[in-house]
Amino acid sequence: MSGHSKWATIKHKKGAADAKRGKVFTRLIKEITIAAKGGGGDPDGNPRLRTAILAAKAENMPADNIKRAIQRGTGELEGLSYDEITYEGYGPGGVAVIVDVLTDNKNRAVSEVRHAFSKNGGNLGAEGAVAWMFSKKGVISIEKDEASEDKLMEIVLESGAEDLNDEGDTWEILCDPKDFEAVVEALKAAKIPTQTAEVTKIASTYTKLEGSQANAMIRLLETIEDLDDTQNVYSNFDFDEASLS
Template identity: 75%
Template sequence: MSGHSKWATIKHKKGALDAKRGKIFTRLIKEITIAARAGGGDPDGNPRLRTAIAAAKAENMPADNIKRGIQRGTGEIPGLQYEEISFEGYGPGGVAVIVDCTTDNRNRAVSEIRHAFSKNGGNLGEPNSVRFMFSKKGVIAIAKEAANEEQLMNIVLEAGGDDLNDEGENWEIITEPSAYEAVAQAVKDAKIETVMSEVTMIASTYTKLEGATAAQMLRLLDALEDHDDVQNVYSNFDMDANQLEEIAG
């Protein structure tokens, strides 16, 4: 994926989510609850919970909300029992899509995610039909004016990052998931502001779409992102940045 369209896509996604602030909090609370249930309520011994709490704090979530999310996960206070489900499928133009859900009703989630795909020119696939195209990585993006290449390369080498890429207006640090926390903390300690910082799925190849097919793919992504059970959507979709802004506008 060309750097220009990648960052335009991220900006589009972030703008859509920022417009639904309450939805961000809901997703983060679900992740905190699931993480605490799976690995216990002590973030020092639970890396997934530690990452979830850091993401919640980055969105200025109140400490009481975080505490309650942990307590629901550990069973200290009652709450819904969530189940994690991952869907794989294809969007318009054969684009690969992975959808991670956290739901209290599996049958409803399966039915509604299937409907979102079929209504927007896609279809669900079998497990592992597209996952092989993606790798889990830590990604930390930094605006060019916030830091220089030498400064960031030193952080990558000293903190255990994998690579530093030039992505047009931004630098992009890539890490293994196990090294993400250390590298993210090193960036924070250096007082360098980030454009984005998360563990995500990166595609090995990208499919470029144009015109009506690209517009239909954006509608599918928006439909999935709008669903209450959806935590994350990953795809190998690429399009021209100018067209993306035109459609989004």
């Protein structure tokens, strides 16, 4: 079965362009800062911080950047104070969308997110409107030429992962968030490089759109992704590429 919608693939392809603009580092620094603020600066006692540092290292973020982000979170260094907010809404065709933001200006954040929805055929919903459709999962993607299915299946079973999916050019491993670090470390020990590794939200069901609706949904997600305050975007959107006009 497929663990992710095709939008996940689009996001990962966009990642390289985002990195050139520094957006990936900015988002990771915000996440490290808020994680340290909420649970302290010691990653051994702060699972969210451990996961954020793991993601930062996967993007080759310098250790000094990670250290400063932690120190801003714990108050050792001065910096902006971020609020963590989640918005829920609907895109074209009733597709469910969740937007996580980290912002130093709540009014700006909600205004920009609402505008992104309304401009692209969607609308904001109430808290809890779509969250029930999603569950947190660790998701790890590996290029197929890096490992065979049999080898990965052995690692999946031994490290506590839940599923191994064939996603075309890549293998996708799904696991419970509490097992995420163990799976990543097992892959590292086996010298299998990961394409992406993150704790994200996976929809229980997907809404497939075609043609103009699918194009409008892609524009909505891209618009939200490009907002400065956006940290993560999740949706249950799926589509056939051949149907895009």
